[in-house]
Amino acid sequence: MTALEVTVNGRTHREDVEPRLLLSDFLRHTLGLTGTHVGCEHGVCGACTIRLDGAAVRSCLLLAVQADGCTIETVEGLAANGELHPLQAAFREHHALQCGFCTSGILMAAANLLEQDGTPTRDEIVDMLSGHLCRCTGYEPIVDAIAQVAGTS
Amino acid sequence: MRVLDYVSVHDAGRLLNPLIVEGQVRGGFAHGVGAALFERIVYDEDGNLLTGTFMDYLCPTAADVPSLRMEHLETPSPFTALGAKGLGEGTTMSAPVAIANAVADALGVDALELPLTPARVWELLA
Ligand code: FES
Ligand code: FES
Numbered sequence: 012m013t014a015l016e017v018t019v020n021g022r023t024h025r026e027d028v029e030p031r032l033l034l035s036d037f038l039r040h041t042l043g044l045t046g047t048h049v050g051c052e053h054g055v056c057g058a059c060t061i062r063l064d065g066a067a068v069r070s071c072l073l074l075a076v077q078a079d080g081c082t083i084e085t086v087e088g089l090a091a092n093g094e095l096h097p098l099q100a101a102f103r104e105h106h107a108l109q110c111g112f113c114t115s116g117i118l119m120a121a122a123n124l125l126e127q128d129g130t131p132t133r134d135e136i137v138d139m140l141s142g143h144l145c146r147c148t149g150y151e152p153i154v155d156a157i158a159q160v161a162g163t164s
Numbered sequence: 165m166r167v168l169d170y171v172s173v174h175d176a177g178r179l180l181n182p183l184i185v186e187g188q189v190r191g192g193f194a195h196g197v198g199a200a201l202f203e204r205i206v207y208d209e210d211g212n213l214l215t216g217t218f219m220d221y222l223c224p225t226a227a228d229v230p231s232l233r234m235e236h237l238e239t240p241s242p243f244t245a246l247g248a249k250g251l252g253e254g255t256t257m258s259a260p261v262a263i264a265n266a267v268a269d270a271l272g273v274d275a276l277e278l279p280l281t282p283a284r285v286w287e288l289l290a
Contacts, residue, residue: 055218106183109191140226144218149190150226 015079019044020088028075035059037075038085046086046115050144057143060116061085067123086115089122098122101156109147117143121157131161165201165285167230167263175237177249186234189254193232196259198224204279 012027019042026041033052038044038061050056052071059071062084089096095103098118108114117140124131124139131139136157140150172189179185202222206214215221240247264276271288 051218053217053219106187109187137226141228142225144223144225146195146223147191148187149192149194149232150229151190151231152187154226 013076015076017075017078017081017083019083020085030074030076032075033071034061034073034075034078035070037078038070038083041075044085044087048112048115050112055144056113056116057120058113058116060119060143062119062123065123065126067120084119084122086118089118096122097160098125098157101159102153105152105156105159107148107152107156113143113145113147117145117153121160124157125161129161130163131157132163133158136161136163165267165280165282167197169233170230170259170262171233171235172255172258173235173237174251174254175239175249176251176254177241177244178238178247179236180246180248185236185251185254188251189234190232192253192256193259194224194229195253195256197229197263198222199256199278200260200263201279201281202228204281 013030014025015028016023016025018024019038024042026037028037028041032041035047035049035052038047039049047061047070048058049071050058054069054072057069059069060067061070062068063073063078064081089099096118098121102108102114102118120139120143124136128135133154136154140153140157145153170193172193174189176185202224204215204222206220208214241249260278264278264280267280267285268274268276273288276288277284
């Protein structure tokens with residue numbers, strides 16, 4: 012077991028973990044934060060996307076121990092004080108989720124995009140989104156929702 | 165291959181929740197496009213699945229799904245309490261047919277195998 016300290020959604024956790032434990036499994040199973048989803052476990056679907064030290068990363072492609080000392084944001088941290096994050100509200104308004112499996116990863120990637128480039132164009136949003144698989148929505152409502160928050164719709 | 169325009173007209177009887185209706189049609193369309201152009205299940209001679217991961221099995225992404233024009237007919241069903249008809253995944257079945265027919269028409273062929281991968285279209289052109 013290896014000692015690990017991470018700050019997740021503003022809370023610091025100290026845990027002893029197996030060195031081979033995936034970060035996605037650490038979040039879901041050790042911390043119980045099951046909002047982060049695991050679709051493929053090999054970096055293709057984007058469902059497990061989180062923010063790690065301000066970058067959107069796939070938590071299935073990292074070991075938990077690699078996140079030692081890092082600051083993590085997951086979908087559970089998006090809504091503040093019981094209020095939906097603007098992206099979450101826009102997703103609801105545009106029916107940008109159906110089963111919701113892809114949603115948490117896309118929300119985190121979109122939040123990251125908006126923080127790095129406040130006004131991404133529709134093409135830039137599609138480009139970001141092309142790293143995420145969604146089998147329900149046909150993507151267009153997701154692009155609409157993100158574009159609305161970015162003010163570029 | 166690029167889908168230049170696609171129009172979907174669906175009769176789901178009375179539309180109880182238009183947002184969900186459009187979501188189902190759009191999502192079904194994305195599935196249909198996947199079946200027509202990308203998604204291929206391949207087995208080797210011994211019956212092993214060669215396309216068992218998203219690395220080998222190509223799903224359409226946001227950049228691949230063309231935009232869709234949508235119209236609705238509303239002929240209420242006399243058989244259901246609210247006049248609604250089935251809609252789940254509307255256009256999943258029709259999109260591959262429409263796309264295949266468009267390609268068959270363009271190339272003057274009448275037998276096509278889906279998905280229409282670049283290699284297959286190339287063969288049809290040869
Ligand atoms: S589960 Fe991580 S990318 Fe699919
Ligand atoms: S909403 Fe079901 S996979 Fe995206």
